[in-house]
Amino acid sequence: MTILAVPAAGSLRQRLVDDMTLRRFSRETQRNYLRDVGRLATFLRRSPDTATVDDLRRFQIAQQEIGLGVPTMNAIVSALRFFFVHTIDRPDLARRLVRLNHPRPLPDVLSPEEVGRLLGATVCLKHLAALSVAYGAGLRVAEVAALKVADVDSTRMLLRVERGKGGRDRNAMLSTDLLVLLRRWWIEGHRQGVLHREGWLFPGQDWARSISTRQLHRIVVEAARSAGIPKRVGPHTLRHSFATHLLEDGVDIRVIQVLLGHARLDTTALYAKVATRTVRAVTSPLDRLALFHGEGPAPG
Template sequence: MTIQHPTPTTPLRARMMADMSARNLGPASQTSHLRACKRFATWLGRSPEAASPDDVKHFQQHLIESGTSICTRNQTMTGVKFLFRVTLRRHDLVAEVFHLKEPVKVPLVLSRNEIKRILAMAPGLKARVMLSLAYGCGLRAGEVVRLRVGDIDGDQNIIRIEQSKGRKDRNVMLPADILSLLRAWWTERPTGQDAGVPGPDRVLFPGYRGKHLSARQISRLFKQAAKAAGITKPVTLHTLRHSFATHLLERGVDIRVIQVLLGHSKLTTTARYASVATGMISAVESPLDDLTGAKRRKGRKGAS
């Protein structure tokens, strides 16, 4: 799939876009790669075709010294590496590209009470339904806004997520409360802009001209609700997805089931939620209890 870009298309840019389309890279990856190469070309001051191995070394040093985050730095070099390896066939330049190890961070998770407050303060029914889907089904922002009528299967109590991250389909559960909210929203949903669209293809949360809302718009609604709920933690909409996975883990849901619900390719990605499942962590009995007899004293009435 080729995406449109406002930047003038040079022959090299056109070649790279063709290479990315031939390899079936998604729109987000194409945009990221092109942005990375534009940044490199701007720094270089000439066409990347004329780059030397020393230029690649110095550019990476520039990214580090300019305060670019490790995540952004690695993402930039991934795009530049694609240009070197695939489009330019410059393996001498590829050899100079390296990635930095990102620090392992524990995902921020909200308590059930905090999430309840956020949902209660959602600015309107539409926002409440979308935020409930994000937490109750563990959906990403883009997955929520792209939902169509045909994705909701009330008979089997599932929601079908089509071609999400990694171009994968998956099914998630459809809680009864969310189904009720969806039905209530459908009666209030604005009509007219998509009157000619077949029922199953109609988006649930239309924006401009009947198209779905953007991920940025739902993120703004979340921020508004979180502020109204008095949440001072540095949360994002994705925090609801983290909380969904952690709360399922604390309830004893098998981690492999959670992996499928989240759409993770690797179990190790899902396993990180064990580090923030405070209910599970606090319930673990320390081996020190066996030495001190603390376990037995816990059961004694009035024991301190």
């Protein structure tokens, strides 16, 4: 049983969809929220808008007992809080949901040399262009897939990102080399009949539909394997590498926050922990004492 199967759930489901659409949630977020509210309906075997405080407590204990990970459980909490606050106006229930602490692991980051090898291992111009956008502009994989030809603003040297994470629009950077590559892809894609001025920048097998995020993930994994990169690599690895390399090159972290579209600075600050060149560039206060430049004391 899901939210679709309970009595009168059709209108409740539509209200939830309308509330998410009003806030410009992405299709993926809407799908995830519907699924997670459906988890509660399945557990209750009745409409989720009839849940009580005790129901929510039992539900969260049951989710933990079946072995759901902390990130998944917290994602369910986000979905249910939205449902209770915005769709059925029960913020008192939302406050009773428990969000678990989860130390965020450091992301895997490629070196600039590894990025070059990965991009060089792509098998066609479309794949090269798509992965170059992910790295060169720091876009999320869903943002790369959603780009349209018209989003490339060569006059202002920007990529328009519509409805990014949280439904927010923003401008991403468009470097000179990336523009050159995208123009090459436009010429080739237009010749093949798959690129159109009002269409997707990276169409799938059918030119009328965009490439899927799953396909982009496969492209990255296959390129990393061909390049002999042993690290666990996905599309988001290129975004992590973009941010880390900018930080190592001395770009202000607040600028990187804007480029990434992060709502909070502490999210961007994670990259300071993996910016190894930044760490190596700092002079230790011990070195400033210059105690050991000479012969020094004898061992023992």
